[in-house]
Amino acid sequence: MLKLPVYMDYHSTTPVDPRVLETMLPYFSEKFGNAASKNHSFGWNAEDAVAKAREQIAQLISCNTKEIVFTSGATESNNLSLKGVAGMYREKGNHIITAVTEHKAILDTTKRLEKEGFEVTYLPVGADGLIDLETLKAAITPQTILISIMLANNEIGVIQPVAEIGKIAKEKGIIFHCDAAQGVGKIPVNVDEMGIDLMSFSAHKIYGPKGVGGLYVRRKKPRVRLSAMMDGGGHERGMRSGTLNVPSIVGLGEACAICETEMEQENLRLAEMRNKLQNHIMSELDEVYLNGHPEKRLAQNLNISFAYVEGESLMMGLKEIALSSGSACTTATLEPSYVLRALGVGSDLAHSSLRFGLGRFTTHEEIDYVGKRVVEAVNRLREMSPLYEMAKEGIDLKSVQWTEH
Amino acid sequence: MAYSDKVIDHYSNPRNMGSLDKKDKDVGTGIVGAPECGDVMKLQLKISGGVIEDARFKTFGCGSAIASSSLATEWVKGKTIDEAFQIKNTEIVNELNLPPVKIHCSVLAEDAIKAAISDYKKKNEA
Numbered sequence: 430m431l432k433l434p435v436y437m438d439y440h441s442t443t444p445v446d447p448r449v450l451e452t453m454l455p456y457f458s459e460k461f462g463n464a465a466s467k468n469h470s471f472g473w474n475a476e477d478a479v480a481k482a483r484e485q486i487a488q489l490i491s492c493n494t495k496e497i498v499f500t501s502g503a504t505e506s507n508n509l510s511l512k513g514v515a516g517m518y519r520e521k522g523n524h525i526i527t528a529v530t531e532h533k534a535i536l537d538t539t540k541r542l543e544k545e546g547f548e549v550t551y552l553p554v555g556a557d558g559l560i561d562l563e564t565l566k567a568a569i570t571p572q573t574i575l576i577s578i579m580l581a582n583n584e585i586g587v588i589q590p591v592a593e594i595g596k597i598a599k600e601k602g603i604i605f606h607c608d609a610a611q612g613v614g615k616i617p618v619n620v621d622e623m624g625i626d627l628m629s630f631s632a633h634k635i636y637g638p639k640g641v642g643g644l645y646v647r648r649k650k651p652r653v654r655l656s657a658m659m660d661g662g663g664h665e666r667g668m669r670s671g672t673l674n675v676p677s678i679v680g681l682g683e684a685c686a687i688c689e690t691e692m693e694q695e696n697l698r699l700a701e702m703r704n705k706l707q708n709h710i711m712s713e714l715d716e717v718y719l720n721g722h723p724e725k726r727l728a729q730n731l732n733i734s735f736a737y738v739e740g741e742s743l744m745m746g747l748k749e750i751a752l753s754s755g756s757a758c759t760t761a762t763l764e765p766s767y768v769l770r771a772l773g774v775g776s777d778l779a780h781s782s783l784r785f786g787l788g789r790f791t792t793h794e795e796i797d798y799v800g801k802r803v804v805e806a807v808n809r810l811r812e813m814s815p816l817y818e819m820a821k822e823g824i825d826l827k828s829v830q831w832t833e834h
Numbered sequence: 835m836a837y838s839d840k841v842i843d844h845y846s847n848p849r850n851m852g853s854l855d856k857k858d859k860d861v862g863t864g865i866v867g868a869p870e871c872g873d874v875m876k877l878q879l880k881i882s883g884g885v886i887e888d889a890r891f892k893t894f895g896c897g898s899a900i901a902s903s904s905l906a907t908e909w910v911k912g913k914t915i916d917e918a919f920q921i922k923n924t925e926i927v928n929e930l931n932l933p934p935v936k937i938h939c940s941v942l943a944e945d946a947i948k949a950a951i952s953d954y955k956k957k958n959e960a
Contacts, residue, residue: 739895741896741897742845745842765872775869775870776870776871777869780869812851813892813894813900814894815865815874815894816869817894818853826869831867832866
């Protein structure tokens with residue numbers, strides 16, 4: 430039985446998996462100890478639980494358990510990485526390289542660092558959403574101390590060539606940070622093979638609780654040091670003070686363990702459903718465009734622009750489906766998606782985009798329903814669209830003198 | 835964003851959606867907005883003896899833009915050109931309970947009425 434509304438916004442957040450919740454519950458009540466209490470069993474129990482979570486995470490990303498710092502989520506991990514490296518390595522250089530399609534948690538942080546005297550290069554991306562490695566190499570200067578490139582993009586799902594970036598960073602002795610909030614738990618990650626020195630991740634994107642995440646910090650070759658943002662009890666090897674959020678950390682660990690076990694099968698299932706949805710939409714509608722690289726992307730992502738209809742009104746017509754749009758009208762800034770604009774997608778098509786995010790609890794029935802409803806809603810709005818009418822009359826919309834407002 | 839019931843009603847049941855023959859001497863067509871800005875409105879008025887007999891719209895834009903133009907067609911029908919010219923965007927804002935970020939939708943609707951009237955006048959100058 431199809432249950433409405435349908436949730437198809439898994440890039441935004443995910444529900445806590447019941448199995449994850451189950452493991453968390455005792456740590457709110459009977460096992461409530463402080464992991465930093467070294468003198469009694471309450472503390473030891475908590476410490477053991479945190480140690481287990483570290484192992485589960487280390488297993489998933491192939492690192493040492495001592496290389497994991499718990500934070501409140503990927504935004505904090507990104508801030509800590511960038512500001513921490515900037516603070517610690519300032520003597521060495523003042524240049525940072527990142528990309529225009531990074532998450533705001535990176536871009537707003539680099540903006541702040543620029544005000545503090547750092548030079549930041551924002552690499553462009555191609556029409557497929559990927560950075561160019563030669564452009565990256567050319568951007569490196571003797572002053573470069575950090576390269577920060579995401580693993581998978583939150584809007585269009587494209588997967589950057591992280592292993593190649595890691596190799597370039599290593600050759601030049603530059604620290605490489607990777608925002609993997611959308612990648613960890615979804616695609617295989619091996620920090621050594623990928624040459625990653627710092628990596629941000631989050632629990633709530635992978636069926637864990639909100640408000641907890643982590644930062645991988647390389648300990649050997651090179652040993653990465655960070656200046657802390659939070660002063661306090663010196664938790665997490667001094668990089669992030671504050672009493673550990675034990676129940677959430679337990680949840681993060683369990684979420685990682687489940688992802689590791691189920692990833693391969695789950696990716697096949699998601700890709701099949703995603704492709705079905707894509708084919709359904711593309712075969713029944715003309716002038717729809719896939720945003721981002723057609724292959725190098727997450728199996729759960731589908732980002733499509735529907736020419737001649739506006740994203741917000743489209744979502745209004747699909748109100749029983751939870752989706753995101755690149756339309757300006759859906760944001761506080763009244764600007765269409767900067768990610769889509771960076772791909773060279775025109776403002777008109779950026780306004781017309783929908784992001785479908787599939788996940789663990791998405792069913793084939795939901796996919797069929799969403800496909801059918803999207804086609805209906807687009808057709809209805811095109812019927813109502815003066816642009817569609819003009820295009821059908823053969824008028825080149827680019828040649829029209831519009832009244833900008 | 836939460837929409838008012840009236841916006842939802844116009845979005846779900848648009849009034850006078852469609853097109854009139856733009857070559858007809860009695861039809862004035864106004865197209866305002868730009869695709870890059872996320873909204874374009876086309877408003878057409880069929881005018882006879884200075885009175886608006888019929889109106890049609892097509893809109894590319896958010897729900898508020900669609901509702902504003904749908905409402906505009908309802909309001910202009912039966913009005914004289916001069917009366918229609920007096921319709922203010924603030925009246926549309928009030929009727930539809932548009933939030934501040936959507937006021938530009940009502941401005942666009944007012945502009946569309948004026949653009950359609952002036953197109954009609956230009957056509958009939960000669």
